[in-house]
Amino acid sequence: MTRLNYTLSDALPSLPKSGMPVTIITGFLGSGKTTLLNQILQNKDNLKIAVLVNEFGDINIDEQLLISVESDMVELDNGCICCTINDSLVDAVYRVLERESKVDYLVIETTGIADPLPIIITFLSTELKFLTRVDAVITVVDAAAFDAKHFDSQAALSQIRYGDMVILNKIDLATEDKISEVKAFIENIKPGFRILPSEYGKVPLALVLDIGLTQADDYQGEISEFRRDKSAFNNHLANDGFSFVSFTSDRPLEIEKFEHFLTEQLSNNIFRAKGILWFQESPARHIFQLSGPRYDLQDAEWTSQPKNELVFIGRNLDESLIKQQLDDCLAGLILPNKFSLPNLPW
């Protein structure tokens, strides 16, 4: 990946202000949040950035996709912090604040189906308001996939409504007309909104970190409502109807069978999939990404025992069917030599 010409020491001469600055990266499934986070981490210079990654599913794929971050700087939280807010989020932020080596900045990546509002409110209305400063809520939008139906997801709309700026990502995949259409849609929700077009999250860091966009006073109404009825903020998953299916295996897949699964069997209610794949035919570790109609595989090296780890996210998923289809992609059992049958005398 190319390094940006901006360094953080150029960009952020004024750090720190009061409280640890926090940037919340939100945006729908597959829009490019982890890609943006990787860009930030690759260009962070000497700034000590801790990241809090919240993932929907029971396998931490994002952790394995994050590059150039010291492992002790990542806090993980499976599930969805917007649904289990307060305690787990507050605890995770405390763990960051209590680190021996001082952390300069915290970046949070929410799940793609998270409503960012409860997360923002947790920072603005709990004891975290004395310890941190929400700098900006950045919404990553897929310029090619987003449309006025916003994936039939309340959370996707909330991500725009409660963002402080939009990174209009994947412009390489969108036509000029589509980009204008998405911009107009966003403008309509938030007139005058800052919209930054990008490819693979490549944006100058000075435009995304320490920009002081979040105005706590704007949230007084929501904070009162939240204090009155927390549950109203917690039911988006039921509304949006997303679920996940995860699959792991210590046996390799067969490439041809897996391709057949992708092209012939994959149900169209699967919106997003990601994982680490092991193919019988290849010594490489393959990073698999599927977002809407597109998928790709990137080669990497194994740093641990090869295995398959996959998560599928969508609506009304048939878990047993997906697992059966993937089981059918596994290579046949190969008996290790020591278990092979001896030459019998007859």
Ligand SMILES: Nc1nc2c(ncn2[C@@H]2O[C@H](COP(=O)(O)OP(=O)(O)OP(=O)(O)O)[C@@H](O)[C@H]2O)c(=O)[nH]1
């Ligand atoms: N063509 C293209 N692909 C992109 C761009 N940005 C990200 N991608 C790809 O889109 C896929 C999803 O990107 P991620 O960064 O994992 O998306 P995410 O928002 O973190 O996804 P979730 O964690 O599932 O919500 C990956 O295959 C990325 O390589 C872009 O600007 N152009």
